[in-house]
Amino acid sequence: MRDAIVLFVNGVRREVRGDAAFLTVTDWLRYEERLTGTKVVCAEGDCGACTVLVGRPGGDRPWRFDPVNACILTMAQLDGAHVLTIESVARDGALHEVQRAMCDKHGSQCGFCTPGFVMAMLGHFEHHPDEKASPKAVANHLTGNLCRCTGYLPILEAAADVRPEKYESVVARHHSADIASSLGAATKDSLRIEDSARGTIDAPATLDELFALRAAHPDARIIAGNTDLGVLVNKQKLWPAGTSRRAISLHLLHELDGATLEDGVLTIGARATLGEVERAAATAAPDFSRLLRVFASPQIKNIGTLAGNVATGSPIGDTIPALFALGAEVELSSARGVRRVPIDEFYRGYRETVMAPDELVTRVRFAALGDGATFRVYKVCQRRDLDISFVGAAFFLAHDGATIREARVAYGGVGPTVLRLREVEALLVGCPLRDEAAWERVAAAVEAAISPRSDLRGSEQGRRVLAGNLARKFGHELRGEVFA
Ligand SMILES: Cc1cc2nc3c(=O)[nH]c(=O)nc-3n(C[C@H](O)[C@H](O)[C@H](O)COP(=O)(O)OP(=O)(O)OC[C@H]3O[C@@H](n4cnc5c(N)ncnc54)[C@H](O)[C@@H]3O)c2cc1C
Ligand code: FES
Ligand code: FES
Structure with a gap:
């Protein structure tokens, strides 16, 4: 059993033990390593000022470096990883091509957001070093970064000004196969970080150890990507200062990596990131992949998981x-064995599930869409990127020719849990796919079936009207009258 996190920072090996292991990555970089180029503004994953590149093995990514938000990561998650910060970018005092472009195009004013923008841009260019970045690709890649000075245009112009022939890979400069194998060897065994004041974080290296720990400490929080938990911790809603924590991190469990399509079934491991699922779902359920394009930001999707x-x-x-509409099932595992629960039977009430105290989610599966199946998903929020849904809806229809044979309809944001609307599905079965009157009846049935509430994001009435209109929109789209 190890008692120290092992990682590399800008090509240099580090070991972290004791209370430092409980810090956020930004606090550790800034206060312990004195790498103050990584900034903190929001501390909740929204602004990107804290963006660093993290390289890890696993899933569809044998040692792939991606930008993540360091402010909501805990140090334990960096065990076995290589972190590149803004300090790794310039070489011997000479600016990197991306930094040069930011200066030349006036992409920096007060400069507070600039290190985060540079690291996010590197996240794009490291994967496409030989290509001139398309404005759309860059804009998508920077959706997790906010700037209150420049108005963004100079930053986008800077990205367009990066010359592929002058681009030097920062990863190639700092990372090597030797570093990868030394991290692999150093993190083979399980990790336990204990601190009398801060608590205990376990990182089991095998599933058996994981299940034993889960059974022994059912109150311990599972840490996957930490994008939900990290915000709660920073807001002092979980483990406030002065309290002790118990957590189990999944970061060493490579059995739970990846999202793979085999025999027509997409199997998504509990450690598969949302970014990996977005890529893997592109053929299995293209509209699901399209939804994930507007899920959070690249930084969140590079570490947050579907599980x-x-x-x-x-x-x-x-x-x-x-996942309701796709007929997904949730695999729950414990030392007692494995069971598969249809996702529409997984939720019991507001944030309550049927998971037993000794169980955890190990995989999520759904069948790829076949011929004669139509699947559509909608997310409605106040802005396109980095926003939480006001209402979400998903429709799956299996049809023989133009007649609906089977339907699954699910809505989010209109009740204490996501709701599957079976009465609406019953109305759809046997209907002509493109019958306008049928979709009008469906919209009315949706409005009657849901139980939305008013809150800060919107009114009960607004949600009800919107939910009905999403069904109408789907009907229009089926008739080819609206194109998204
Ligand atoms: C800036 C920002 C933007 C976001 N945008 C969106 C958005 O657009 N849409 C959206 O839906 N969400 C969004 N989120 C929320 C969050 O990113 C997602 O819910 C994400 O999928 C959580 O995954 P994670 O791996 O980070 O979970 P974690 O934070 O690690 O865990 C979340 C919870 O699930 C439990 N848990 C995790 N894995 C398991 C497991 N295998 N078995 C049992 N329990 C487990 C944890 O104990 C914890 O209670 C956003 C969050 C942030 C910070
Ligand atoms: S400080 Fe804003 S995303 Fe981390
Ligand atoms: S340059 Fe000031 S916040 Fe972006």
Whole structure:
């Protein structure tokens, strides 16, 4: 059993033990390593000022470096990883091509957001070093970064000004196969960080150890990507200062990595990031992949997991209505064995699930869409990127020619949990796919079936009207009258 986190920072090996292991990555970088180029503004994953590149093995990514928000990561998650900060970018005092472009195009004014923008841009260019970045690709890649000075245009112009022939890979400069294998060797065994004041974080290296720990400490929080938990901790809603924590991190469990399509079934491991699922679902369920394009930001999707979204069980969790409509099942495992629960039987009430105290989510599965199946998912929020849903809806229809044979309809944001609307599904079965009057009846049935509430995001009435209109919109789209 190890008692120290092992990682590399900008090409240099570090070991972290004791109370430092409980810090956020930004606090550790800034206060322990004196790497103050990584900034903190919001401390909740929204602004991107804290963006660093994290390289890890696993899933569809044998040592892939991606930008993540360091402010909501806990140090334990960096065990076995290589972190590159803004200090790694310039070489011997000479600016990197991305930094040069930011200066030349006036992409920096007060400069507070600039390190985060540079690291997020590197996240794009490291994967496409030989290509001139398309404005759309860059804009999408920077949706997790906010700037209150420049108005963004100079930053986008800077990205367009990066010359592929002058681009030097920062990863290639700092990372190597030797570092990868030394981290692999150093993190083979399980990790336990104990601190009398801060508590205990376990990171088991095998599933058997995981299940034993889960059974022995059912109150311990599972840490997957920490994108929900990290915000709660920073807001002092979980483990406030002075209290002790018990957590189990999944970061060493490579059996739970990846999202793979085999024999027509997409199997998503509990450690698969939302970014990996977005890529893997592109063929299995293209509209699900399209939904994930507007899920959070690249930084969140590079570390947050689908299993975390399912387990946290928010009624406005974006993936859940889609998974209901796709007929997904949740694999729950413990030392007692494995069981598979249809996702529409997984939730018992507001953020309550049927998971027993010794169980955890190990995988989520759904069948790829076949011929004669139509699947559509909608997320409605106040802005396109980095926003939480007001209402979400998903429709699956299996049809023989133009007649609906089977339907699954699910809505989020209109009740204490995501709701499957079986009465609406019953109305759809046997209907002509493109019959306008049928879809009008469906919209009315949706409005009657749901139980939305008014809150800060909107009124009960607004949600009800919107929910009905999403059914009408789907009907229009089926008739080819509206194109998204
Ligand atoms: C800036 C920002 C933007 C966001 N945008 C969106 C958005 O657009 N749409 C949306 O739906 N959500 C959004 N979220 C919420 C969050 O990113 C997602 O819910 C994400 O999927 C959580 O995954 P995670 O791996 O980070 O979970 P974690 O934070 O690690 O865990 C979340 C919860 O699930 C439990 N858990 C995790 N894995 C398991 C498991 N395998 N078994 C049992 N329990 C488990 C944890 O104990 C915890 O209670 C956003 C969050 C942030 C900070
Ligand atoms: S400080 Fe804003 S995302 Fe981390
Ligand atoms: S340059 Fe000031 S916040 Fe972006």
